[in-house]
Amino acid sequence: MLMLNIGDGKGKTTASIGQIIRSLGHGFKVCLIQLFKDNDFYGEQNILLKLENLDFFSFIKKHPCYLDNISSERLKSLCDPAVDKLRELNSINSKRYDLVVLDEFNIALRDRLIDENEFVALVEKLSRMSNVVVTGRGYPKALIDMADLVTEMKEIKHYYSNGVQAQKGIEY
Amino acid sequence: MLMLNIGDGKGKTTASIGQIIRSLGHGFKVCLIQLFKDNDFYGEQNILLKLENLDFFSFIKKHPCYLDNISSERLKSLCDPAVDKLRELNSINSKRYDLVVLDEFNIALRDRLIDENEFVALVEKLSRMSNVVVTGRGYPKALIDMADLVTEMKEIKHYYSNGVQAQKGIEY
Numbered sequence: 001m002l003m004l005n006i007g008d009g010k011g012k013t014t015a016s017i018g019q020i021i022r023s024l025g026h027g028f029k030v031c032l033i034q035l036f037k038d039n040d041f042y043g044e045q046n047i048l049l050k051l052e053n054l055d056f057f058s059f060i061k062k063h064p065c066y067l068d069n070i071s072s073e074r075l076k077s078l079c080d081p082a083v084d085k086l087r088e089l090n091s092i093n094s095k096r097y098d099l100v101v102l103d104e105f106n107i108a109l110r111d112r113l114i115d116e117n118e119f120v121a122l123v124e125k126l127s128r129m130s131n132v133v134v135t136g137r138g139y140p141k142a143l144i145d146m147a148d149l150v151t152e153m154k155e156i157k158h159y160y161s162n163g164v165q166a167q168k169g170i171e172y
Numbered sequence: 173m174l175m176l177n178i179g180d181g182k183g184k185t186t187a188s189i190g191q192i193i194r195s196l197g198h199g200f201k202v203c204l205i206q207l208f209k210d211n212d213f214y215g216e217q218n219i220l221l222k223l224e225n226l227d228f229f230s231f232i233k234k235h236p237c238y239l240d241n242i243s244s245e246r247l248k249s250l251c252d253p254a255v256d257k258l259r260e261l262n263s264i265n266s267k268r269y270d271l272v273v274l275d276e277f278n279i280a281l282r283d284r285l286i287d288e289n290e291f292v293a294l295v296e297k298l299s300r301m302s303n304v305v306v307t308g309r310g311y312p313k314a315l316i317d318m319a320d321l322v323t324e325m326k327e328i329k330h331y332y333s334n335g336v337q338a339q340k341g342i343e344y
Contacts (some may be wrong), residue, residue, distance in 0.1 A: 001331065001339065001342070003182075003214060003342070005183060006328075007326070009323040009324065010175075010187075010321065011177060011187035011190075011325065012324050014186075014187040014188075014190025014191050014193075014194065015183035015186040015187040015190055015241050015284045015325075016186075017186075017190030018183075018185065018186025018187055018188065018189030018190040018192065018193075018216065019186050019196070019341075021186075021189050021190075021193060021215075021216045021219045021220070022186065022189070022214065022215040022216045022341055022342070022344070023215060023341035024215070024219055024338055025214070025215030025216050025217060025220075025341075026215040026218070026341050028215075028341050033336075042194065042196030042197070043193075043195060043196070043198040043200075043340075044190065044193045044194045044196040044197050045197060046196075046197035046198075047193045047196055047197045047223065048193070048197075051219065059291065073262075077334055080190070083268065085312035099341060099343060105271075113270050131339070131341065131342060144328075147329060148329070148330075148331040148334075148336070149182065149329060149330050149331055150326060150327075150328035150329040150330075151181040151182050151183050151325055151326065151328065152181065152324075152325075152326040152328050153183065153187075153324075153325060153326075154179070154180075154322055154323065154324040154325075154326050155322075156316075156322035156323065156324050157316075157319060157320070157321060157322040158320075158321050158322075159173065159320040159321055162320075164320070167173065167303070168192055168193040168198055169191075169198050169200050169270060169271060169303065170173070170175070170191070170194070170195075170303060171193070
């Protein structure tokens with residue numbers, strides 16, 4: 001089953017974390033793969049790392065906009081291990097996960113750091129073995145067409161527009 | 173700060189659970205109040221109950237549509253402890269929570285089991301002391317107007333429409 005949390009609103013990643021907690025509560029095995037997130041900054045990591053049956057992989061700890069003077073080629077090579085991990089998940093049938101969450105891969109696709117066609121093919125194959133949740137703003141149409149469930153987190157109102165900064169425990 | 177997760181799509185409750193995990197990860201104190209949920213059924217309870225700094229209150233363990241032959245007056249009286257808890261949270265400044273999540277109160281408001289004006293007033297006061305997340309389909313306009321952040325979880329596509337049933341670890 002393939003599920004997408006998309007849109008410009010809040011709740012894409014937090015909903016996937018809730019999904020992880022729900023699955024773990026049933027004793028399911030879960031894999032979370034994040035890109036471009038400084039996990040130390042995000043509160044959830046402190047809880048998630050302590051939970052059994054969750055394998056947590058994080059690649060490239062910073063959003064590309066904070067990575068100055070880095071070539072596109074270098075960024076691409078930093079994304080390779082994430083794609084390798086996806087290939088590995090597809091190849092290991094013996095230790096498959098019940099739920100795989102792919103967080104913020106959209107940025108890598110947008111910046112052509114990961115090949116779109118290969119990503120879509122890997123996710124398609126994986127979603128036949130495991131429940132897969134993919135989160136982030138904007139994904140290729142092929143992925144949306146393929147998905148079993150798509151939810152748009154739509155921003156109706158946000159305190160950012162009143163000049164309020166990101167809040168600890170809320171946005172991170 | 174008052175935040176609402178509304179809409180017909182998936183992710184309202186799971187996003188609030190993710191928010192809880194994020195807040196707990198920063199060492200914040202959190203209170204979750206749920207109505208009408210058979211918590212034994214939902215996987216998340218098995219994880220949430222083990223976490224420190226989270227107080228979890230659940231009232232009326234079944235959705236009203238599964239409560240046959242119960243009078244509206246009786247249902248109302250079953251909701252009273254939930255409102256009492258909200259009053260208590262507003263009165264105890266010494267042991268306030270950093271985050272309070274109110275899940276599925278919309279059903280009680282829709283069926284007039286909880287007085288709308290009192291609920292809005294209690295949430296308004298509480299949101300000045302704590303971050304408050306309210307989840308569910310459809311809330312009074314007064315609450316939406318008052319909120320600092322409103323996200324609509326919008327169903328773009330759902331496997332329910334293909335006749336697929338609710339999935340363990342996904343919907344519950």
